[in-house]
Amino acid sequence: MELGKLLLRARMMLDAAAHATGEDEEEEEDELVLNLEYCSKDNLVRAHDQLLAHLKPVNNLREISAPIVIGASEAATSSRPLRGLRPIHIRNLQVNCHHQGRVLYGELCVEPLKMVAVQTIVLDEAGHAAKLSVYNALPNQHFVQKMGTLFRKGLKVAIKEPYFKVAMDGSLIIRVDNPADFVRNPKERQGSGISDTSAPTSSLSPLFVTSSSPDQPTAVLDAHGLRVQGNQAFAAQDWKEAIRLYGDALKILLQYKETSSFSPSALSMSQVTKELVLGFSNRAEARLRLKHFEAAERDARKALQLQKNHVKSCSRRGRALHGLHLYKEAALCFKIALLQMGRGEDGMSVKDLRSALQASEICERQAKTGQYDLLKMWREVEQGREPLCGEYIGPVEIGPARERSLGRGLLVTRDVEPGDLLMVSKAVAHAEVDRSSLMTGLSKEQISAACTGSKSLSPVSSTYHDDLAFQIVDRALSSKRFREQVNNLSSTDASRVENNIPDMDLFVPKLSLTEQDDAYDVEEKVNLESFDMESIRMATSSNALEIAGECCATLWLLPSFINHSCVPNAWWVKLGKEALFVRAVRHLSKGQEVLISYLDNPALPLSPRASFLQHCRGFECRCERCSFENTMEPFLRFLENDAILRFVDMAAALEVVKSLEWAFNNVTSFEDEKKKQWLRTSYLASYTAHLDNASFLQTLKDIHPLETIVRATHETLGGSELLLNVIRQRVDLEECSPYVRGIVAGMSVCLYGKQAPAALTKLVALRGSMLEKAKFGLLATVCAKHEESL
Numbered sequence: 001m002e003l004g005k006l007l008l009r010a011r012m013m014l015d016a017a018a019h020a021t022g023e024d025e026e027e028e029e030d031e032l033v034l035n036l037e038y039c040s041k042d043n044l045v046r047a048h049d050q051l052l053a054h055l056k057p058v059n060n061l062r063e064i065s066a067p068i069v070i071g072a073s074e075a076a077t078s079s080r081p082l083r084g085l086r087p088i089h090i091r092n093l094q095v096n097c098h099h100q101g102r103v104l105y106g107e108l109c110v111e112p113l114k115m116v117a118v119q120t121i122v123l124d125e126a127g128h129a130a131k132l133s134v135y136n137a138l139p140n141q142h143f144v145q146k147m148g149t150l151f152r153k154g155l156k157v158a159i160k161e162p163y164f165k166v167a168m169d170g171s172l173i174i175r176v177d178n179p180a181d182f183v184r185n186p187k188e189r190q191g192s193g194i195s196d197t198s199a200p201t202s203s204l205s206p207l208f209v210t211s212s213s214p215d216q217p218t219a220v221l222d223a224h225g226l227r228v229q230g231n232q233a234f235a236a237q238d239w240k241e242a243i244r245l246y247g248d249a250l251k252i253l254l255q256y257k258e259t260s261s262f263s264p265s266a267l268s269m270s271q272v273t274k275e276l277v278l279g280f281s282n283r284a285e286a287r288l289r290l291k292h293f294e295a296a297e298r299d300a301r302k303a304l305q306l307q308k309n310h311v312k313s314c315s316r317r318g319r320a321l322h323g324l325h326l327y328k329e330a331a332l333c334f335k336i337a338l339l340q341m342g343r344g345e346d347g348m349s350v351k352d353l354r355s356a357l358q359a360s361e362i363c364e365r366q367a368k369t370g371q372y373d374l375l376k377m378w379r380e381v382e383q384g385r386e387p388l389c390g391e392y393i394g395p396v397e398i399g400p401a402r403e404r405s406l407g408r409g410l411l412v413t414r415d416v417e418p419g420d421l422l423m424v425s426k427a428v429a430h431a432e433v434d435r436s437s438l439m440t441g442l443s444k445e446q447i448s449a450a451c452t453g454s455k456s457l458s459p460v461s462s463t464y465h466d467d468l469a470f471q472i473v474d475r476a477l478s479s480k481r482f483r484e485q486v487n488n489l490s491s492t493d494a495s496r497v498e499n500n501i502p503d504m505d506l507f508v509p510k511l512s513l514t515e516q517d518d519a520y521d522v523e524e525k526v527n528l529e530s531f532d533m534e535s536i537r538m539a540t541s542s543n544a545l546e547i548a549g550e551c552c553a554t555l556w557l558l559p560s561f562i563n564h565s566c567v568p569n570a571w572w573v574k575l576g577k578e579a580l581f582v583r584a585v586r587h588l589s590k591g592q593e594v595l596i597s598y599l600d601n602p603a604l605p606l607s608p609r610a611s612f613l614q615h616c617r618g619f620e621c622r623c624e625r626c627s628f629e630n631t632m633e634p635f636l637r638f639l640e641n642d643a644i645l646r647f648v649d650m651a652a653a654l655e656v657v658k659s660l661e662w663a664f665n666n667v668t669s670f671e672d673e674k675k676k677q678w679l680r681t682s683y684l685a686s687y688t689a690h691l692d693n694a695s696f697l698q699t700l701k702d703i704h705p706l707e708t709i710v711r712a713t714h715e716t717l718g719g720s721e722l723l724l725n726v727i728r729q730r731v732d733l734e735e736c737s738p739y740v741r742g743i744v745a746g747m748s749v750c751l752y753g754k755q756a757p758a759a760l761t762k763l764v765a766l767r768g769s770m771l772e773k774a775k776f777g778l779l780a781t782v783c784a785k786h787e788e789s790l
């Protein structure tokens with residue numbers, strides 16, 4: 001006790017002296033030394049040997065089963081590579097200090113003894129000694145038996161970022177919590193004397209390569225330490241760090257296995273195998289959290305190859321296969337896991353496994369039949385839950401776009417009817433921004449652009465795309481198949497990819513068991529030449545769907561081949577965060593290209609449509625509606641000038657409608673019936689502004705406003721959730737003509753597929769109220785802010 005106090009006092013005096021002279025820590029080192037009496041080898045060794053003699057019977061009997069203090073570390077653990085750590089001597093250690101960026105090189109100079117931790121003494125190259133306690137180093141009886149070898153007298157060691165402290169008995173010790181910080185036979189210090197630490201190291205973990213002939217316990221011990229650290233990172237939800245640490249542990253074990261294959265010791269190999277199973281299985285779980293399904297599946301499969309009854313790995317493989325839309329295979333894994341349950345494996349719940357199995361079976365049915373209970377699913381979304389939804393690929397394939405310059409497109413492989421489901425796709429990346437942050441710092445211009453729907457609502461649009469790109473790159477680094485899928489998406493210029501029509505097989509769920517993928521795990525060598533961050537960012541900004549009303553952007557793979565048109569023949573509806581339903585809204589003949597509107601609201605005039613596509617998707621639309629409206633630009637500009645306040649000014653809206661209807665009767669270029677419908681759709685907001693205004697309806701009685709706009713919208717867009725909602729709120733459908741009721745029913749089928757009429761009416765009502773809450777709620781907030789700022 002006295003020894004420690006004395007030493008502390010000496011330390012404090014030296015600290016105070018150093019502060020008084022204003023020296024910085026780097027230069028203090030040579031003056032600030034411990035009282036050398038307390039790091040004399042002879043004193044420490046004598047005391048240690050006495051204790052060892054006293055405890056010898058116990059240590060010899062190897063009966064010590066003191067608890068392993070995993071995770072109970074007082075000091076931050078390090079396990080940084082040796083390369084880059086600067087050497088430090090015992091005499092320069094500071095009490096209660098974790099010497100970051102430093103490494104202590106030395107040699108063990110006593111036989112170890114086992115208390116809660118392994119106790120030994122380290123002698124540094126300057127001839128000073130210190131007590132050393134290594135925790136968590138003997139995780140089970142097997143290691144306890146090997147203690148004499150693992151901590152043998154004379155062993156050269158390196159202690160990374162040493163933590164020097166006063167022990168419970170008042171003596172000073174170096175405490176190591178993470179066994180990976182205790183390096184045996186460090187390569188960098190095989191010479192003698194302190195030199196700088198720039199010795200080259202291989203790309204493999206320094207823990208492994210530093211052992212010139214890796215003995216098994218050393219390898220397993222180091223790997224175990226890294227896995228424990230991986231578990232700590234996992235508990236802190238640092239999935240990427242956990243993956244890295246588990247990966248380092250696996251590298252050590254795999255290399256050991258390879259080099260020791262000629263002289264396997266049964267016991268040590270089973271230890272290595274056990275560590276490998278846990279390493280692969282835990283890494284699979286961390287990868288599942290990041291939705292890196294390909295790599296997670298691979299890890300869980302490897303764990304199962306080593307131990308086929310490992311229930312956790314089986315369940316993890318099931319979850320990964322489910323994420324890859326291989327529902328049948330996933331269900332099989334859950335069934336096997338359920339069969340294996342209760343045979344010694346803990347930490348798994350039968351209930352969870354059963355519900356995972358049920359989920360995969362439901363998705364399997366959906367994926368096979370294309371039948372979904374939409375009402376149930378939407379209700380779940382309304383309650384904030386992500387509905388169970390399997391991916392479905394219907395009658396579609398990738399092919400050349402109808403216009404060469406548009407590159408590739410998605411074509412139907414058979415005739416389809418309005419309302420037929422073409423596909424249900426699950427997102428590969430999703431990014432959201434917090435609405436409150438969105439509202440602060442918006443300029444007036446951004447607010448009015450948001451009100452007209454002409455631009456991304458968000459001034460942080462680029463944040464979405466960065467976020468999406470990071471998610472994609474991370475997953476792609478661990479999967480060749482995913483890399484290929486992403487590499488095949490168009491970047492902003494579709495014409496560059498016009499001749500590259502990828503095989504549909506690449507986008508159909510399939511298990512990739514290629515050796516090459518496995519090599520990425522071990523070597524971490526990924527060819528990034530055609531896969532840099534910038535091209536991924538381009539691909540996300542040109543393919544992700546940005547939904548202003550929900551403050552989010554999402555990327556799907558196969559739907560990314562669908563080109564845009566302001567007169568679409570298909571419609572997509574996002575259900576929850578991840579599922580995208582694509583339906584035909586017209587009859588399409590086999591081989592015809594599927595065209596969708598990328599706009600959240602395509603019932604807008606030319607200029608906001610063009611501005612949105614340019615701003616958010618980076619292209620100028622060449623569809624027939626835009627081409628026509630471009631030729632009418634001067635007239636339309638005149639309308640927009642008049643209608644600048646059309647969202648708040650009823651009179652202006654009426655003027656727009658009157659001018660258009662006048663032009664349809666008097667200007668020859670507007671005679672074509674189809675073009676009239678396009679323009680009415682472009683000015684839908686002006687028409688609907690007066691839907692429940694009797695005098696307006698009277699003024700335009702010649703054109704029957706309601707009939708006119710439902711027909712125009714149906715013919716131009718197929719369906720519009722916005723219009724259906726306006727009608728639901730402001731018009732009594734029972735009192736409308738059968739013609740209007742027929743078109744409204746037709747639009748509902750286009751949007752939600754063929755359903756019983758009662759289910760369709762409920763769906764329209766449910767979606768209407770949800771849209772109001774989400775999109776109109778947000779727009780109302782933006783408009784209120786706009787009014788405030790006026």
Ligand SMILES: C[S@@+](CC[C@H](N)C(=O)[O-])C[C@H]1O[C@@H](n2cnc3c(N)ncnc32)[C@H](O)[C@@H]1O
Binds near residue numbers: 401409489492493623
């Ligand atoms: C999501 S991708 C569609 C698939 C793309 N054509 C391909 O080959 O991969 C979007 C890109 O297609 C092109 N594109 C789609 N619709 C277009 C349209 N109506 N007018 C002009 N370019 C269009 C643009 O280059 C846009 O950036």
